[in-house]
Amino acid sequence: MNLRLESLFVTRLLLAWKKGARYFAEIAKGMHFFPIALIVLIGYLYSLLLQSPSPMPVYILLTVLLTWGVSATHIRTFLEEPDPVFLYPAQQHVQRYLTQILIYNTAVQLLKMMVLLTFCAKLYIARLGDPNSFLILTLCLLGLKGWNLSVHWFQLRTPEPEWAGFWLRWGTNLLIIGWLLIQGPQPLVLGLSAIWLFLILGSYRKRMNPPHMIPWERLLSLEQQQVAAYYRFASHFVDVPYRTEEVRPRKMWNWVSCILPYQSDYTYRFLYLRTFFRRKEPYGAITRLTGLAAIILAILQPDILPACILVGTVQLLVSIQLPWIMRIHRYQPWLRLYPLPRSQRRMEFIRLAFPLLGMQGTLAALPLWWGPLVWTAVVATAFAWAAAWLLSRLHLPRLLKGI
Amino acid sequence: MLEVHQLTGGYFPQQPVIHDLSFHVQPKEIVCLIGLNGAGKSTTIKHILGFLRPTKGTILFDGQTQLDHPESFRKKIAYIPETPYLYPELTLKEHLQLTAMAYGIKKKHAEGRMEELMETFQMTRQADWYPSTFSKGMRQKVMIMCAFLIQPRLLIVDEPFVGLDPLAIHSLLEHMVQLKEQGCSILLSTHVLATAEKYGDRFVILKEGRIALQGDMASMRQQTGLDQASLDQLFVHVMKEGRP
Incomplete structure (x- = not known):
């Protein structure tokens, strides 16, 4: 294959999607019982929530679900292990590649968020608010998702442990989403949230390493985790030769x-x-x-x-x-x-x-x-x-x- | 005693990598297996361990074949591979415990030996660490400690010095000499010829899957007609022989 540095990201992206499509086709061919049963079960529980006498379970469920949706920012980099060596002399191309990673992941994450919001729309409108407030909520959550992605991206380029940023993001998201769902999208809530979000974003941006210091190890490990997660998922349905397993010392x-x-x-x-x-x-x-x-x-x-x-x-x-x-x-x-x-x-x-x-x-x-x-x-x-x-x-x- | 007799084999029966190898390793002896990359050293070791099935020839240890007495054959052998294979879910200490359990070593005895080995190889602090945090050298040390925990009758070592710090190399060689004095047979595959010459009793030089030269230093010098030659010089001579 004739590989050009200018189109490296796009080439790898297309290859990854092709591979994903192949696995999807294999899984679909299998007509597995478990996903179908799961969809039926989710549908049943959804209808129960639509009819439940108290809106509390809906508040709790939507807060948890939307916090998860907004906070979970899985970034795919499509980087490969030899890249730090072979791309070392091509700094300019690497910077371009990194920008492409950010653009691609923002688009994918916003799309995923839209899917989740579509799933929650009926429940929200039936139990918590009207279509207009849901539209405002949607815009707020898409903005919040973009903020999460930016903070995560900046954090990858700061010399600090990941867990600090993780808790900060999840905590912030939980508070803002809980507040938005209970109080509704009021100007005070939105204003205070925006100030807090800008403060955090600014603080991370300030602490970022200079652009030439590329966090190769973190980016590669992110990619490996993502690929491993996809293979793990696929391995529940089809035979996956590349499946790697993470170890989690569960001390308990x-x-x-x-x-x-x-x-x-x-x-x-x-x-x-x-x-x-x-x-x-x-x-x-x-x-x-x-x-x-x-x-x-x-x-x-x-x-x-x-x-x-x-x-x-x-x-x-x-x-x-x-x-x-x-x-x-x-x-x-x-x-x-x-x-x-x-x-x-x-x-x-x-x-x-x-x-x-x-x-x-x-x-x-x-x-x-x-x-x-x-x-x-x-x-x-x-x-x-x-x-x-x-x-x-x-x-x-x-x-x-x-x- | 390990006896390899007319061993021919490889990964596919129709494509043998090693041809008609015959050599032996006596108790209290270190035999060094030497050759260029791809000469068949690791393939020979895999045959001895039973990972590959020979197309021809026999491998005996103390008169037994692995096929006839698999458990008792394996109980006497320890192996230090070139690439450290570790269980990612086990800590260093658990690797040693698992080895001790598999080889039926009593708990009390094993624990004493484990402490001793971890101290020798400067790994006491890492006893509860998982392999993902280990460097290549540390991973190799785990393999070495597992092998020495067993106190085997035959030790097979495949290129053990790569990635090890100088102190660990010293400890490894010291333990090998100790084992040898206790009656162990040692088969050592290495590219570090100076160390091989210093510690080896006999040498088997492989070239393209065949034995090109074997014996102790004196006999190899005599066979090549190179008096006073070092192992390094003998090796270069044998490798260049027959080249245009």
Whole structure:
């Protein structure tokens, strides 16, 4: 390929979109059940909110949703690891490339915000305000989104830790959005907010490094995180060869990892348990699934049969995700060098899967204990452990064939 | 004793990378595997470890093949790879614990050894750190500590000096000599010929997947007719031999 520096950004952008479109087509071809079920569920919860007697849940939901929408500013840079070396002599082109990053990301972020606002429009107009105030809210939030992106971009070029700016932005957004939703877009709210936003923006701009100091490491890491997130998402539906995993040392679970006996019979459990708790996924997906099931059970407080079906379904979905903690180590040379029988890997995984699935089912059924029917909670919890046993002994061994 | 007999193999059976290699490593001996990039050193090591299946020949350690006795064969071997392979979700200390568990080393004994090794390689402060924060040299040190924790009968070391600080290189060599004195056989693949000459007992020089020269310094000098030649000079001589 004839690659010109002037068009480097556009070339990479087109390549990334082409790849994205290919994955989208692959996912769409699969006709997966989970996204469809999720859309139906969201639609159902949306209709419940439209009819709920009190507007409070709508205030809370919209504040949380819009704060998230405004604050989450994922920047794609399309930078590649060799760039700091190969683009080093081309400072002028790099500056141009950086400007293009900012323009592109602003456009994408504003578009995403528009989609979110369209989703919230009906709920807002039905429960909180009129179309005119929603229009003003929309303009304010689009402005706020642009501010977030600028602050994030400036912050990447200042020599300070990212968490400070992160909390400042999220806190500011939460306050302003909460205020806008409760008080409405009044001149006082808008004026005070604008002054505060300009002060922060100015402060970041002042502290920015000179333009020739390019934060390569931060920009590359941002890109890698973004690409990893896309691949992780796609990997739920199709086979992704480039999937990389982030590690998150979740210290609160360290005690669980330490209860295993120190024996060679527990070698793989020692590893798999840490993989489960410390890799970003599938822990994240499993937590989200469990949380979703718990919320549904808390809201609907169903009878025994539907409760058991929901708990069992979530456990089944988790059992499909779980073998990943074993699969990720397939190509590690150490596992082939350890003086342990190969069959031990699978056996230890199955022994670990049973308590994990059982605990996950128990957590999903937890809200039922505060409901009117305690028997439902008792039966659903017992069912969760029975299902965990069946899934780990019968279903998982079939999934593990060939690993 | 490690015995490699007429070993032929590679990544694809129809495309062998190494041809008819025969050499051995006795207890209390360091044998250095030397060659240009792509000569087949790492491929030979992968065959010995059982990562690749030979198309021809046998590999025996203490008279056993890996195929017949996989667990007991592997229990005696430690490996320090050229590229450090670490589990991103495990801390340094957990890497050592996992190794100790896999090799059935008693907890009390393992903990004492772990402290000792972390101190020797200046890694005590990093005991609870994750590999993402380690430099290349630190990652290599984790591999070295895991290998020495086992106290193996055969140590296979593939280009271990890259990225290590001088103190770590010194400690590594010191531990290797200690292991050798305890009866361990060591197969060392390296490009640092001065170190190889100083610490190696015998040498296997590979050229395009075949053994071009092997023996101790005296015998290699005799074979090439270069009296007083250093390992470096012998190596250059062998590599240039047969060139136009």
